[in-house]
Amino acid sequence: MGSNKGDSKNNNKEQPELKEKLLDKIKKQPEFGVVIVFILITTFFTILNPAFIRLNNIAGFLTRGAELGIMAVGIAFLMIAGEFDLSVSSVYAFSGFLFIVIAEQIHSIPAFFLALVVAAFIGFINGNIVIRTKIPSFIATLGSMWAVRGLLLGITGGTSVAYTGDEFMPNILVRYFYRNFRPSHIWFIIIVIFMSVLLKQTRYGNWVFATGGKIEVARSLGVSVNKVKVINFILCAVLAGIAGIIAITRFRVASAAFGRMMELEAIASAVIGGTLMTGGYGTIIGAALGAVIMSMLRSGLVMVGAPSYWYNAFVGVILIVAAIVNLKLMKDIA
Amino acid sequence: MAQNQDFLVKMKNISKSFGAVKALKNVDFHVKRNEIVGLLGDNGAGKSTLIKILCGVLQPDEGEIFFDGERLDIKSPREARNKGIETVHQDLSLVDTMQIDRNMFLGKEPTKKIGPFRFLDKKRMRQESSRVVGDVGIKVRDPDEFVAILSGGERQAISIGRSVYFDAKLLILDEPLRALSVKEQKNVLQHVKDVRDGGTSVIFISHNVYHAHEVTDRYVILNNGFKQGEILKGDCPPETVSEYVATGEEVDEVLDCSIEL
Numbered sequence: 001m002g003s004n005k006g007d008s009k010n011n012n013k014e015q016p017e018l019k020e021k022l023l024d025k026i027k028k029q030p031e032f033g034v035v036i037v038f039i040l041i042t043t044f045f046t047i048l049n050p051a052f053i054r055l056n057n058i059a060g061f062l063t064r065g066a067e068l069g070i071m072a073v074g075i076a077f078l079m080i081a082g083e084f085d086l087s088v089s090s091v092y093a094f095s096g097f098l099f100i101v102i103a104e105q106i107h108s109i110p111a112f113f114l115a116l117v118v119a120a121f122i123g124f125i126n127g128n129i130v131i132r133t134k135i136p137s138f139i140a141t142l143g144s145m146w147a148v149r150g151l152l153l154g155i156t157g158g159t160s161v162a163y164t165g166d167e168f169m170p171n172i173l174v175r176y177f178y179r180n181f182r183p184s185h186i187w188f189i190i191i192v193i194f195m196s197v198l199l200k201q202t203r204y205g206n207w208v209f210a211t212g213g214k215i216e217v218a219r220s221l222g223v224s225v226n227k228v229k230v231i232n233f234i235l236c237a238v239l240a241g242i243a244g245i246i247a248i249t250r251f252r253v254a255s256a257a258f259g260r261m262m263e264l265e266a267i268a269s270a271v272i273g274g275t276l277m278t279g280g281y282g283t284i285i286g287a288a289l290g291a292v293i294m295s296m297l298r299s300g301l302v303m304v305g306a307p308s309y310w311y312n313a314f315v316g317v318i319l320i321v322a323a324i325v326n327l328k329l330m331k332d333i334a
Numbered sequence: 335m336a337q338n339q340d341f342l343v344k345m346k347n348i349s350k351s352f353g354a355v356k357a358l359k360n361v362d363f364h365v366k367r368n369e370i371v372g373l374l375g376d377n378g379a380g381k382s383t384l385i386k387i388l389c390g391v392l393q394p395d396e397g398e399i400f401f402d403g404e405r406l407d408i409k410s411p412r413e414a415r416n417k418g419i420e421t422v423h424q425d426l427s428l429v430d431t432m433q434i435d436r437n438m439f440l441g442k443e444p445t446k447k448i449g450p451f452r453f454l455d456k457k458r459m460r461q462e463s464s465r466v467v468g469d470v471g472i473k474v475r476d477p478d479e480f481v482a483i484l485s486g487g488e489r490q491a492i493s494i495g496r497s498v499y500f501d502a503k504l505l506i507l508d509e510p511l512r513a514l515s516v517k518e519q520k521n522v523l524q525h526v527k528d529v530r531d532g533g534t535s536v537i538f539i540s541h542n543v544y545h546a547h548e549v550t551d552r553y554v555i556l557n558n559g560f561k562q563g564e565i566l567k568g569d570c571p572p573e574t575v576s577e578y579v580a581t582g583e584e585v586d587e588v589l590d591c592s593i594e595l
């Protein structure tokens with residue numbers, strides 16, 4: 001390809017406004033809104049109680065933030081492709097339960113992978129229901145959320161199951177390695193980097209954006225949109241499964257109510273992080289920060305002495321404010 | 335086969351139904367090399383259906399397609415694009431929520447290898463997009479801008495630029511002038527001529543003869559799923575062509591005004 005520079009003529013005029021351009025660029029980053037919210041909340045709690053940013057407290061809210069965040073990242077990835085998954089909370093619980101049962105029978109390593117295979121299978125089913133029947137994924141996965149939760153209730157009879165397996169996977173996933181920091185925090189960061197690179201730096205990521213942005217255009221340009229959707233449903237379910245197993249190795253007990261309503265928290269995290277409900281736009285890092293914010297709220301409210309009941313009210317307000325800020329920031333696009 | 339080399343596209347006896355609706359009934363259609371074919375007909379005549387078959391979005395119930403000398407079953411848009419058929423669909427050429435450079439290469443993204451992995455070649459995407467956008471005369475500061483900020487004419491121009499960039503042998507434009515200002519229409523028509531002069535054949539769909547008349551070499555008129563006839567433009571005034579579309583009167587043989595006069 002020839003490389004005659006066609007844009008050199010436009011460049012010179014706008015040099016003096018370099019600073020403005022840079023500011024404009026920063027504002028256009030899809031993570032801009034959530035970073036602002038993140039800073040505000042951190043400042044707020046730190047002023048009220050300086051212990052909020054002590055290492056041990058940071059590690060504390062990262063623990064819950066990592067579990068919710070791994071789920072939220074999967075949700076965001078799927079939402080960008082234009083679909084929803086409400087069944088993640090049930091997959092989370094079911095994978096955790098399977099992990100406990102299989103680890104007890106065999107070993108925690110095959111338990112980890114087998115539980116994730118089952119999660120992937122549930123994602124595969126979700127995806128196929130959506131692309132074949134064309135019912136909205138909101139409805140399809142509302143159904144599978146109840147179905148999988150029901151299955152878990154049916155199998156356990158509603159009783160809790162304690163972990164009696166070996167320590168291999170628990171050590172790898174959650175055993176403290178420095179103060180209150182756990183490997184799950186690092187796994188969380190690795191997953192965020194992996195998913196973010198997949199979304200932004202690969203062909204597949206470009207297809208994900210296009211599938212959620214305008215599906216007919218994607219299809220007519222040769223993107224296998226159905227394949228993209230099914231793969232994203234699978235990824236979303238597997239990430240929910242990983243989150244569930246991490247949480248189970250921390251709590252060491254699986255109850256049938258485990259993870260209930262977490263699907264809504266994960267969707268809220270993605271939205272706070274700047275992902276559009278209508279698809280085609282969003283960010284992995286934003287969703288991860290969104291989840292950490294949710295977790296910070298929980299911990300922060302406790303630390304400033306507010307009764308934990310206030311958590312829901314706070315989340316509600318933050319969600320609405322973040323959604324408004326994000327929408328304002330991308331008035332060009334949406 | 336040798337005489338087929340004049341033809342880039344030959345569609346024979348194409349039929350397509352949607353349930354009870356027969357959108358196309360035994361339609362023959364061809365495009366020569368370096369030719370701009372105006373595909374005319376009222377709303378619902380079957381124009382979009384015909385080109386969707388050609389670009390792999392739909393499969394015909396019946397009929398054969400020859401492209402560039404070989405018989406093809408075009409099973410998907412990707413196959414069509416790989417053969418050199420680029421399409422700009424009605425109102426559907428770009429994704430608003432994506433940046434220009436991401437749109438430009440959608441489905442054909444360039445990659446570079448790092449270790450065992452393939453990553454988007456973003457630098458190349460930006461550079462080439464800048465060039466294509468500049469070539470079609472659009473002033474955007476940055477290929478990183480979202481498509482949502484572009485006007486209808488700019489979108490058409492970029493879509494056409496994209497087809498040229500990917501060395502299309504055939505460019506299909508479905509109602510490319512709809513909802514464009516007069517000035518934008520002029521620009522798009524100029525791009526279409528440039529594309530043809532670069533050696534690409536064009537199918538130009540319109541339900542308005544006056545829109546396409548300037549650039550068209552030959553008209554094919556569809557009416558209710560049938561091929562009503564063909565008109566070589568020659569000296570045919572647009573009024574005559576328009577008359578045929580409006581009345582639905584059958585055109586025997588191939589009407590050629592330049593011979594008649």
Ligand SMILES: Nc1ncnc2c1ncn2[C@@H]1O[C@H](COP(=O)(O)OP(=O)(O)O)[C@@H](O)[C@H]1O
Pocket residue numbers: 352355356357375376377378379380381382383384
């Ligand atoms: N996907 C579809 N399902 C059902 N009917 C369709 C579909 N696409 C087109 N049709 C019908 O086929 C006929 C031809 O449509 P179309 O090819 O879009 O016409 P045109 O592009 O000439 O306006 C119309 O009657 C239209 O309603």
Ligand SMILES: [Mg+2]
Pocket residue numbers: 381382383424508
């Ligand atoms: Mg049409």
